Amino acid sequence: MSDVTGPGTPQEREGPLGSAPAAGGRGLTRALIEDVVAGADAEDVERVRALMRTLHPADAADLLELVGSDRRPVLIRAIRDGIDGETLIYLDSEVLEEVVDQLDPADVARAVAALDADDATALIDELDQAERREILDLLPAPERAAVEEGLAFVENSAGRLMQRDLVSIPVYWTVGHVIDYLREAQSLPDEFYEIFVVDPRHRPIGKIPLYRAMRSQRPVKVSEIMDRNVRAVDVGADREDVAFLFSQYDLLSAAVVDGSGRLVGMITVDDVVDVIQEEAEEDIMRLGGVIADDLHAAPWVTARRRSSWLFVNLITALVASAVIGFFDATIEQVVALAILMPIVASMGGNTGTQALTVTVRALAQRQVGPANVGRVVLKEVGVGALNGIGFAVLMGAIAGFWFQDPLLGIVMAAAIVINLVTAGLAGAAVPLVLHRVGVDPAIAASVFLTAITDVVGFFAFLGLGTWLLL
Amino acid sequence: MSDVTGPGTPQEREGPLGSAPAAGGRGLTRALIEDVVAGADAEDVERVRALMRTLHPADAADLLELVGSDRRPVLIRAIRDGIDGETLIYLDSEVLEEVVDQLDPADVARAVAALDADDATALIDELDQAERREILDLLPAPERAAVEEGLAFVENSAGRLMQRDLVSIPVYWTVGHVIDYLREAQSLPDEFYEIFVVDPRHRPIGKIPLYRAMRSQRPVKVSEIMDRNVRAVDVGADREDVAFLFSQYDLLSAAVVDGSGRLVGMITVDDVVDVIQEEAEEDIMRLGGVIADDLHAAPWVTARRRSSWLFVNLITALVASAVIGFFDATIEQVVALAILMPIVASMGGNTGTQALTVTVRALAQRQVGPANVGRVVLKEVGVGALNGIGFAVLMGAIAGFWFQDPLLGIVMAAAIVINLVTAGLAGAAVPLVLHRVGVDPAIAASVFLTAITDVVGFFAFLGLGTWLLL
Numbered sequence: 001m002s003d004v005t006g007p008g009t010p011q012e013r014e015g016p017l018g019s020a021p022a023a024g025g026r027g028l029t030r031a032l033i034e035d036v037v038a039g040a041d042a043e044d045v046e047r048v049r050a051l052m053r054t055l056h057p058a059d060a061a062d063l064l065e066l067v068g069s070d071r072r073p074v075l076i077r078a079i080r081d082g083i084d085g086e087t088l089i090y091l092d093s094e095v096l097e098e099v100v101d102q103l104d105p106a107d108v109a110r111a112v113a114a115l116d117a118d119d120a121t122a123l124i125d126e127l128d129q130a131e132r133r134e135i136l137d138l139l140p141a142p143e144r145a146a147v148e149e150g151l152a153f154v155e156n157s158a159g160r161l162m163q164r165d166l167v168s169i170p171v172y173w174t175v176g177h178v179i180d181y182l183r184e185a186q187s188l189p190d191e192f193y194e195i196f197v198v199d200p201r202h203r204p205i206g207k208i209p210l211y212r213a214m215r216s217q218r219p220v221k222v223s224e225i226m227d228r229n230v231r232a233v234d235v236g237a238d239r240e241d242v243a244f245l246f247s248q249y250d251l252l253s254a255a256v257v258d259g260s261g262r263l264v265g266m267i268t269v270d271d272v273v274d275v276i277q278e279e280a281e282e283d284i285m286r287l288g289g290v291i292a293d294d295l296h297a298a299p300w301v302t303a304r305r306r307s308s309w310l311f312v313n314l315i316t317a318l319v320a321s322a323v324i325g326f327f328d329a330t331i332e333q334v335v336a337l338a339i340l341m342p343i344v345a346s347m348g349g350n351t352g353t354q355a356l357t358v359t360v361r362a363l364a365q366r367q368v369g370p371a372n373v374g375r376v377v378l379k380e381v382g383v384g385a386l387n388g389i390g391f392a393v394l395m396g397a398i399a400g401f402w403f404q405d406p407l408l409g410i411v412m413a414a415a416i417v418i419n420l421v422t423a424g425l426a427g428a429a430v431p432l433v434l435h436r437v438g439v440d441p442a443i444a445a446s447v448f449l450t451a452i453t454d455v456v457g458f459f460a461f462l463g464l465g466t467w468l469l470l
Numbered sequence: 471m472s473d474v475t476g477p478g479t480p481q482e483r484e485g486p487l488g489s490a491p492a493a494g495g496r497g498l499t500r501a502l503i504e505d506v507v508a509g510a511d512a513e514d515v516e517r518v519r520a521l522m523r524t525l526h527p528a529d530a531a532d533l534l535e536l537v538g539s540d541r542r543p544v545l546i547r548a549i550r551d552g553i554d555g556e557t558l559i560y561l562d563s564e565v566l567e568e569v570v571d572q573l574d575p576a577d578v579a580r581a582v583a584a585l586d587a588d589d590a591t592a593l594i595d596e597l598d599q600a601e602r603r604e605i606l607d608l609l610p611a612p613e614r615a616a617v618e619e620g621l622a623f624v625e626n627s628a629g630r631l632m633q634r635d636l637v638s639i640p641v642y643w644t645v646g647h648v649i650d651y652l653r654e655a656q657s658l659p660d661e662f663y664e665i666f667v668v669d670p671r672h673r674p675i676g677k678i679p680l681y682r683a684m685r686s687q688r689p690v691k692v693s694e695i696m697d698r699n700v701r702a703v704d705v706g707a708d709r710e711d712v713a714f715l716f717s718q719y720d721l722l723s724a725a726v727v728d729g730s731g732r733l734v735g736m737i738t739v740d741d742v743v744d745v746i747q748e749e750a751e752e753d754i755m756r757l758g759g760v761i762a763d764d765l766h767a768a769p770w771v772t773a774r775r776r777s778s779w780l781f782v783n784l785i786t787a788l789v790a791s792a793v794i795g796f797f798d799a800t801i802e803q804v805v806a807l808a809i810l811m812p813i814v815a816s817m818g819g820n821t822g823t824q825a826l827t828v829t830v831r832a833l834a835q836r837q838v839g840p841a842n843v844g845r846v847v848l849k850e851v852g853v854g855a856l857n858g859i860g861f862a863v864l865m866g867a868i869a870g871f872w873f874q875d876p877l878l879g880i881v882m883a884a885a886i887v888i889n890l891v892t893a894g895l896a897g898a899a900v901p902l903v904l905h906r907v908g909v910d911p912a913i914a915a916s917v918f919l920t921a922i923t924d925v926v927g928f929f930a931f932l933g934l935g936t937w938l939l940l
Binding site for chain 2: 028030033034037056058059062065066067068179182183188191192193209210211213214215216217246247248249250252269270272273274276277280281283284285287288289290293294295299300302303306307309310311313314317318320321324325328331332335336338339340341342343345346347350351353354356357358361362367369370371372375376379382383386387390391394395398450454
């Protein structure tokens, strides 16, 4: 990716990061954002265009996101002819759709054609079916072929993530050969950090980090300085597994091989940084009941998307209410039970969420396997029991004194112990079971969990109350 | 970091990633884990030692984590003499403490001394006060000085993250000079991806990616091929800001400068990958009510840590109960209100959590600034209103039919609209306000949020019920 900024750009004038307080927005200064907004309000296309030109594509994309949909059209008009493909790839998918809608498809195709094949594929993949076809048809034949080849790989696979341009050399070369080749070859990738060594059947058998090649004398043989542990990735491997490999072994790039072991592409760390962020993001969002980051979507789009989760929650809440309804006669006689019952449910819900959070992340980071799965569940049950007993004593005393009824205190204490032990067990077991049957635990676990802790909490508390207090 | 594995190690025999289903554990095969566990059970130190030696340090660390505290001592005994510092840095802090306790401090010091200064500093920093002093005193003087210098930087600062070894060259050199220097210099960092160009006062004025240096002819001047946009980082900059810079601009390494702008160190992308993961992890844990990942802590330690969050939750639950208690006479007459009230609170809590999750992440990724903060809050209010109306109609009808009371349905509908609008507002505003006053929104926001949606939900539902149904 090219650096479009030079000395004197807004970023540079700020001095090193950390020497001044961070400005509003992301990598953008507050003054610049205000300048652009003022230009957009005045429909001063020239001024906006000049300001946008000083920005790194990632910052230009942020600016397009930040200004909101009312001022966005002016910005898009300003960059319309000469739109930078790099800027498009940094855009959130909601905003990208809006931007592409307002651009001439021929301009978009030109911008896409200038991108590396992996970036072009990722960008095209974000578009809806009709736009995708339209842009693809406008691409020059070689670029179209490259993108279509990329799209043929399964979503979220290494094949989608990789770029096909890489540097590969035969094992019998010397460092001198390598240097001469790098200086003379025309079609090398824009950026690369390692050189792959291949056998005659083009299977990767080693790799050489550039710093090692540069520090070696020309007569040194490639075979002497290469790492033989290539850690190759299959084109079909899941991108989460690829991200794990990079973070586990601190990789800079990885060779991608096809079914017969031939080197077909490479994945670089900058792409993996994005994957790591997106995967963690996905877990956070799903645990919070949001299907995907919807910051930039319109309110009605967001409301519709989020309502599916709320609907599922409504069903579980109705089940919990039905449990309460079962004890309506009890509540009529002992209103204190209705007053206190949300505490039992809430403590259970929170205990379960704690266990759930730790277990979901342990699964995502592969810290749970056959070797320790039993220990993980047992521990959460133990934690639930320990906190259950502690809070049972505390809350039992509070309830007893509040309503001047020691027996009510005992009912409260017993229900809390029961619900917190259940919560610990369910919080750990539900995500493990979901993971086992191939469902993403982050998205589904908390529904089950809340249903369990609500039902068990209400049933234990009201059931014990009916038995002991009537 | 060195690659300790060669051909024929367990990883290699597996073939490329993705060609076989992932085994249990992390980068480890199930067979290997079982071998080690069998060896540990038989107290067969030689066998365990041989198996551990085949592992990458990151995998060795995982294995130490996976086996659990009962078998861990045998593993530690096996690696005691010749413990690898690299393995220690990959360990979770709970497990690290256990391992260091069982090792001879002199062995630990020897392992630490062999690490890069930044890794050694990070490792020492994880130890408790007494151990830290003991190990520091056992380090050779230059290594001790380097670690103490590192520890002098503020926690979570760029200074802590950086390594002092780097490659810097004067701007008047040619590519030929650079190559000769790299081949001959003795004290270069183990790994580096970019060369920093400095002025006579040692301030960074440019950088050259290695691939560009390698592709240039010897007579080419450094000044012709360097990127002038250095994106330097101040030693005091927060590591979150550093991580943002790397992911925003796809950096491989960044220059770190002191107060007078002199180049004092560099940060590389592999360290930043860890920071990105840790920061996302922290948000997930905190949103889930867990202070820090406690997978490897003992049950009583975990229970104690998590109880503080449960205690805060108990307080808010008691406040909500007090609100219900205020309406005890109403509930006694209309038990249906007690049966239905958890639904109002739960729908509000979930709507609020959705808004909260998106806002907390937008703050973490700097997608919210003065330019759009008003829009973000307004949107969440709008989403709350839209879903509020939708679910009010649905749930109002259900409540009306269930209890054969249209007025109860209207009370339910009105309470849901009120609580979901409140939830949207609070879900967005609470984290924004907390962020503004310098509190981490991930850790504190959900307590406030639940308190608000519970209190408003119960108050609206029971208040309207008292007014309309009695």
